[in-house]
Amino acid sequence: xxxxxxxxxxxxxxxxxxxxxxxxxxxxxxxxxxxxxxxxxxxxxxxxxxxxxxxxxxxxxxxxxxxxxxxxxxxxxxxxxxxxxxxxxxxxxxxxxxxxxxxxxxxxxxxxxxxxxxxxxxxxxxxxxxxxxxxxxxxxxxxxxxxxxxxxxxxxxxxxxxxxxxxxxxxxxxxxxxxxxxxxxxxxxxxxxxxxxxxxxxxxxxxxxxxxxxxxxxxxxxxxxxxxxxxxxxxxxxxxxxxxxxxxxxxxxxxxxxxxxxxxxxxxxxxxxxxxxxxxxxxxxxxxxxxxxxxxxxxxxxxxxxxxxxxxxxxxxxxxxxxxxxxxxxxxxxxxxxxxxxxxxxxxxxxxxxxxxxxxxxxxxxxxxxxxxxxxxxxxxxxxxxxxxxxxxxxxxxxxxxxxxxxx
Numbered sequence: 001x002x003x004x005x006x007x008x009x010x011x012x013x014x015x016x017x018x019x020x021x022x023x024x025x026x027x028x029x030x031x032x033x034x035x036x037x038x039x040x041x042x043x044x045x046x047x048x049x050x051x052x053x054x055x056x057x058x059x060x061x062x063x064x065x066x067x068x069x070x071x072x073x074x075x076x077x078x079x080x081x082x083x084x085x086x087x088x089x090x091x092x093x094x095x096x097x098x099x100x101x102x103x104x105x106x107x108x109x110x111x112x113x114x115x116x117x118x119x120x121x122x123x124x125x126x127x128x129x130x131x132x133x134x135x136x137x138x139x140x141x142x143x144x145x146x147x148x149x150x151x152x153x154x155x156x157x158x159x160x161x162x163x164x165x166x167x168x169x170x171x172x173x174x175x176x177x178x179x180x181x182x183x184x185x186x187x188x189x190x191x192x193x194x195x196x197x198x199x200x201x202x203x204x205x206x207x208x209x210x211x212x213x214x215x216x217x218x219x220x221x222x223x224x225x226x227x228x229x230x231x232x233x234x235x236x237x238x239x240x241x242x243x244x245x246x247x248x249x250x251x252x253x254x255x256x257x258x259x260x261x262x263x264x265x266x267x268x269x270x271x272x273x274x275x276x277x278x279x280x281x282x283x284x285x286x287x288x289x290x291x292x293x294x295x296x297x298x299x300x301x302x303x304x305x306x307x308x309x310x311x312x313x314x315x316x317x318x319x320x321x322x323x324x325x326x327x328x329x330x331x332x333x334x335x336x337x338x339x340x341x342x343x344x345x346x347x348x349x350x351x352x353x354x355x356x357x358x359x360x361x362x363x364x365x366x367x368x369x370x371x372x373x374x375x376x377x378x379x380x381x382x383x384x385x386x387x388x389x390x391x392x393x394x395x396x397x398x399x400x401x402x403x404x405x406x407x408x
Contacts, residue, residue, distance in 0.1 A: 007240030046240030047083025047196030
């Protein structure tokens with residue numbers, strides 16, 4: 001069977017104040033096209049479907065419209081779990097109706113998906129808390145999925161003690177997954193893990209989380225579970241949360257982050273976004289490949305030392321968002337700022353990088369300095385913070401501000 005793994009859609013997400021809605025429409029259409037073009041049998045969505053607990057009507061409508069197409073109007077099962085950005089109640093709310101089209105939302109560990117056969121021919125053979133076994137009409141063998149949506153400290157508090165809570169969390173989850181795998185997973189079907197946690201190999205340095213992400217666990221000193229906590233019966237672990245495509249582990253089975261479909265913070269600048277296509281059979285190692293996403297604007301971090309070079313690069317790269325650092329002796333003057341901003345509609349941040357900063361050293365404010373006038377104090381403060389004296393244009397603006405305050 002062929003399985004498509006995607007995650008971290010973050011519907012409703014903005015880049016600062018810039019909407020990404022139109023890009024999300026295009027990138028989700030591309031994911032639907034990939035599923036269709038590769039005759040995918042099953043789709044896994046590994047959490048962070050929305051960007052916040054109360055998504056906009058626009059984001060909700062986009063999700064439902066996309067899932068209807070992604071499920072091939074009820075012929076292709078879609079399994080979606082909640083992430084740390086999602087509301088578990090909101091994610092599971094449409095499940096009874098969506099399930100009739102083979103779309104399953106799973107957000108809470110105490111939820112059990114009802115067994116039985118649906119009108120579209122899909123059959124739920126077995127279900128448990130954190131587990132479902134499906135039989136697809138045109139696939140000879142069942143597919144078993146361990147379901148591991150994000151669970152915060154509040155949801156897990158009743159299970160955890162106050163001593164060594166981090167290790168207790170790992171033991172609790174690993175023990176539960178092991179019990180489910182031993183009960184339901186053998187080599188007569190395909191066995192999968194679908195989770196939204198921070199996984200790494202024990203002893204490895206944790207992967208940095210994206211700037212746009214909330215730290216995920218905070219149960220003890222680290223934020224990671226270990227790849228060996230996933231049972232050996234699993235053939236492929238489909239993960240969400242980290243936005244860069246990579247395999248946290250490749251043996252004894254792949255443990256893979258598919259990546260987000262769009263870059264959502266400048267820490268993701270230059271990343272190729274992807275979905276993962278898996279080919280799986282019972283009792284055999286899976287094969288998988290990353291399929292690049294082409295829609296959406298990339299994020300770029302660039303540094304320039306002169307205006308002409310910056311303008312030429314911006315003209316050559318119109319379809320991106322840019323965090324632009326501009327090297328200058330002083331602050332960026334109004335004319336340069338205007339030229340840069342007019343040349344490209346995707347400049348999100350324009351950051352001055354001051355060359356040859358003066359030392360603030362003896363410019364630290366003292367009690368005696370309070371006798372000085374406001375303009376002098378402002379100049380001292382600015383040099384202390386920026387490493388240079390404010391230019392005449394900035395001084396003029398400051399004088400205008402304080403003069404307006406004095407007349408009010």
